[in-house]
Amino acid sequence: MAHKRLAGLTAGVVIAAAALLPQVAQAGTGADATTGRATATGRAHGGHRTVVIYRVPTRNPRTDAERLVDSGYDLLEKRQDDSLFVAGDTATAAGLRRLGFTPAIATTLTEAIPSTTPAPRALGDTYDGGYHTVTGQYSHLDTAVSQHPDLAKVVTYGQSWLKQRGRGGRDLKAICITKIQTGDCALSPNSTKPRFFLMSQIHARELTTGEMSYRWIDALTNGYGKDSAITQLMNTTEMWVVPDANPDGVDMVAAGGGNPVLQRKNADDSHGSRCGVSAYSQIGVDLNRNAGTHWNTSGTSSASCDQTYGGPASDSEVENTALENLFRQLFPAVRTGTSDTAPAPTNAKGMMITMHSDASMVLFPWEYKATVHTGNDTALRALAAHMASLTGYQYGQAGEILYNASGGTDDWTYDKLGLASFTIEIGDSDGVGCDGFTPPYSCQDSYFWPKIEPALLYAAQHATSPYSTTSAAGH
Numbered sequence: 001m002a003h004k005r006l007a008g009l010t011a012g013v014v015i016a017a018a019a020l021l022p023q024v025a026q027a028g029t030g031a032d033a034t035t036g037r038a039t040a041t042g043r044a045h046g047g048h049r050t051v052v053i054y055r056v057p058t059r060n061p062r063t064d065a066e067r068l069v070d071s072g073y074d075l076l077e078k079r080q081d082d083s084l085f086v087a088g089d090t091a092t093a094a095g096l097r098r099l100g101f102t103p104a105i106a107t108t109l110t111e112a113i114p115s116t117t118p119a120p121r122a123l124g125d126t127y128d129g130g131y132h133t134v135t136g137q138y139s140h141l142d143t144a145v146s147q148h149p150d151l152a153k154v155v156t157y158g159q160s161w162l163k164q165r166g167r168g169g170r171d172l173k174a175i176c177i178t179k180i181q182t183g184d185c186a187l188s189p190n191s192t193k194p195r196f197f198l199m200s201q202i203h204a205r206e207l208t209t210g211e212m213s214y215r216w217i218d219a220l221t222n223g224y225g226k227d228s229a230i231t232q233l234m235n236t237t238e239m240w241v242v243p244d245a246n247p248d249g250v251d252m253v254a255a256g257g258g259n260p261v262l263q264r265k266n267a268d269d270s271h272g273s274r275c276g277v278s279a280y281s282q283i284g285v286d287l288n289r290n291a292g293t294h295w296n297t298s299g300t301s302s303a304s305c306d307q308t309y310g311g312p313a314s315d316s317e318v319e320n321t322a323l324e325n326l327f328r329q330l331f332p333a334v335r336t337g338t339s340d341t342a343p344a345p346t347n348a349k350g351m352m353i354t355m356h357s358d359a360s361m362v363l364f365p366w367e368y369k370a371t372v373h374t375g376n377d378t379a380l381r382a383l384a385a386h387m388a389s390l391t392g393y394q395y396g397q398a399g400e401i402l403y404n405a406s407g408g409t410d411d412w413t414y415d416k417l418g419l420a421s422f423t424i425e426i427g428d429s430d431g432v433g434c435d436g437f438t439p440p441y442s443c444q445d446s447y448f449w450p451k452i453e454p455a456l457l458y459a460a461q462h463a464t465s466p467y468s469t470t471s472a473a474g475h
Contacts, residue, residue: 050089050090050108051087051088051089051108052087052088052089052090052092052093052105052108053076053085053086053087053105053106053107053108054085054086054087054088054092054093054096054103054104054105054106055080055083055084055085055103055104055105055106056068056083056084056085056086056096056101056102056103057082057083057101057102057104058082058083058084058101059082061079061082061083061084062399062400062401064084064101065084065402065403066399066403066404067099068084068086068099068403069298069299069403069404069405070298071095071099073086073088073092073095073096074086074087074088074307075403077358077359077361077402077425077427078358078359078435085106086103093105121133121134121135121168121251121254121255122135122251122254122255122257124136125139127254127256127257127258127260128207128254128256128257128258128259128260128438128441129258129440129441129442130441130444131207131210131211131254131260131438131441132210132211132214133250133251133254134170134244134247134250134251134254137210137213137214137243137244138170138171138173138244140214140217140243141154141173141175141217141243142154144175144177144217144218144221145175147221148221148224150179150180151177151178151179151180151220151221151224151234152175152176152177152180152217152221153175153176153180153185154173154174154175154176155173155174155175155176155185155187155326156171156172156173157172157173157174157322157323157325157326158171158172158318158319158321158322158323158325158326159171159172159318159322160172160246160247160248160266160267160318160319161248161266161267161268161317161318161319162248162267163248164318168251169247169248169267170244170247170248170251172242172245172247172319172322172323173242173243173244174240174241174242174326175217175240175241175243176238176239176240177217177220177221177234177238177239177240177241178193178234178235178237178238178239179224179234179235184238185238187326187329187330188329189328189329189330189331189332189333190332191238191330193236193237193238194236194237194238194349194350194351194463194464194465195237195238195239195240195330195331195349195350195351195463196237196238196239196240196350196351196352196353196459196460196463197239197240197241197242197327197330197331197350197351197352197353197419198213198216198239198240198241198242198352198353198355198456199213199241199242199243199245199323199352199353199354199355199409200212200213200242200243200244200245200354200355201213201243201244201245201246201249201250202245202246202287202288202319202354202356202409203246203249203264203265203286203287203288203356204246204248204249204250204252204253204263204264204265204266205249205253205260205261205262205263205264205437205438206355206356206357206358206426206437207253207260207357207437207438207439208355208357208358208426208437208439208443208444208448209355209356209357209426210243210244210250211444211448211449212355212426212444212448212449212452212456213241213242213243213355214243215444215445215449215452215453216239216241216453216456217241217243219453220233220234220239229457229461230457233457233460233461236464237460237461237463237464239460240330242323242326245287245319245323245354246265246266246287246319248266248267248319249263249264249265249266249267249284251267252267260438262437262438263282263284264282264284264286264307265282265283265284265285265286265287265307265309266284266285266287266317266319267283267284268283268284268285268311268317269283269284271283271285271304271309271311271312272284272304272305272309274305275304275305281305282305282306282307283305284309285309285310285311285316285317286300286307286308286309286310286311287317287319287320288354288356288405288407288408288409289301289308289309289310289311289405289406289407289408290310290311290314290315290316290317290320290407291314291315291320291324291407291408291409291411291412292314292315292324292407292412292416293314293368293406293407293411293412293415293416294366294368294369294406294407294411294415295310295313295314295315295406295407296310296314296406296407297368297369297406298368298369298399298404298405298406299368299398299403299404299405299406300405300406300407308405310406310407314407323409324412324416327352327412327413327416327417327419328416328417330350331350331413331417331419332417333416333417333418334348334417334418335348335375335414335415335416335417335418336418337375340366340372340374341372341373341374341375342375343374343375343376343418343467344375344376344414344418344419344420344467345418345467346379346465346467346468347465347467347468348418348419348420348466348467349463349464349465349466350419350420350463350466351419351420351421351422351459351460351462351463351466352409352410352413352419352420352421352422353421353422353423353424353456353459354408354409354410354421354422354423354424355423355424355426355452356423356424356425356426357425357426357427357437358425358426358427358428358435358436358437358439359402359425359427360391360392360393360394360425360426360427360428360429361388361393361394361395361396361401361402361423361424361425361427362384362387362388362391362393362394362395362422362423362424362425362455363384363395363396363397363398363401363402363410363422363423363424363425364380364381364383364384364395364396364397364410364421364422364423365380365397365410365411365414365415365421366397366411366414367397367398367399367404367405367406367408367410367411367423368404368405368406368407368408368411369399369404369406370396370397370398370399370400370404371399373397374414376414376420376467378470379420379466379467379468379469379470380420380422381395381396382469382470383420383422383459383462383466383469384396384422386458387422387424387455387458387459390451390454390455390458391424391429391451391452391455392429392430392451393424393425393427393429398423402425408423409421409423410422410423420462420463420466420467422459424452424455426448426451426452428443428447430447432447434447434448
């Protein structure tokens with residue numbers, strides 16, 4: 001999928017637009033008369049399409065963001081002053097005007113239409129200047145174990161959608177990192193040590209997230225015995241990392257080589273036989289809308305070709321059910337109340353962070369609805385505030401600063417287990433030219449990692465007793 005690397009806000013919006021796709025109907029051609037969104041039939045077999053990025057001035061960015069999401073538009077994470085940005089095609093402007101907005105074209109992009117057939121695995125360990133393929137990530141896990149057998153253990157916790165169907169695909173892998181003592185890294189929720197869980201690339205195209213997991217593994221294994229803070233952490237805490245939560249999707253992305261195919265969803269093509277002709281039409285299920293908590297209540301789509309398609313039912317996707325089973329094996333279910341305001345106990349252990357890009361935000365439950373606060377809101381908000389101070393990001397519930405979105409990982413882990421859970425939306429908050437889903441690879445070490453490393457270290461250090469944190473300074 002061809003796209004140009006551009007700097008600044010417009011660059012980030014352009015790159016994001018190639019992947020954050022607006023709603024596409026399942027039948028017919030032309031444009032929907034109500035929304036002005038594109039519709040299509042048939043399957044993609046090459047060709048090109050035009051992506052239009054609209055700048056949408058608003059009176060109230062928060063409420064207008066909800067209107068756009070609820071109306072099915074592809075709202076990008078980027079904000080500028082009181083303007084929002086929407087990805088669409090030439091028909092999208094008419095639908096936005098019918099909602100009372102005055103959109104203006106910010107930029108356009110012509111890109112190749114990817115095949116809807118899942119791509120073969122990319123050859124080699126890296127692509128697009130240094131980003132790691134699934135093969136590269138998994139080799140890295142094995143190397144960590146071979147070089148540090150006293151510090152690391154790899155666990156296979158399931159199979160991807162394609163592998164379960166004998167169509168290639170991947171095992172689903174995690175790594176446990178700690179100074180291993182008897183009983184450590186066991187698949188049991190009754191661990192002696194508290195656990196900190198980090199995951200990335202559940203949205204396959206969000207390349208920076210996988211690179212941060214890669215560097216976190218190295219920081220822990222290489223820093224033990226050399227860095228006092230890491231040594232203390234490794235002696236007292238288990239760190240778990242899933243570098244590629246959506247490996248089939250990452251394989252599709254990496255198959256583009258120097259022009260990554262911006263696949264957001266997994267490779268499940270059983271629901272969208274018509275996906276692929278019109279702009280933004282894509283196979284797969286959005287795994288971050290598929291989790292079985294408040295499923296399909298906000299910020300999601302029931303149209304199978306849409307980018308935010310939540311699947312035919314909650315937890316329909318094997319990547320999610322395998323991940324949720326791993327969570328249940330690692331963390332006890334301590335939030336016993338049935339209401340959304342029922343708290344986890346203040347002495348609960350453990351913390352989870354799922355990384356996304358590129359909104360420059362730290363988010364926490366509930367993400368499905370900002371007007372509902374968890375019973376642990378004070379502590380979650382304090383932890384998020386401190387991570388935001390370390391990264392220079394905004395913080396809040398998703399609907400407070402971005403938009404409501406249901407069926408996400410962090411809502412599930414908090415809801416079902418009472419686990420202190422966060423989303424870090426990694427982004428260029430300083431305008432240094434590291435915008436978008438595929439920023440120059442040099443941004444990983446020069447810009448992103450110096451921001452993310454202290455936030456991850458802070459979070460892992462608080463896995464012992466996250467809900468006792470009541471101020472942004474921590475304890």
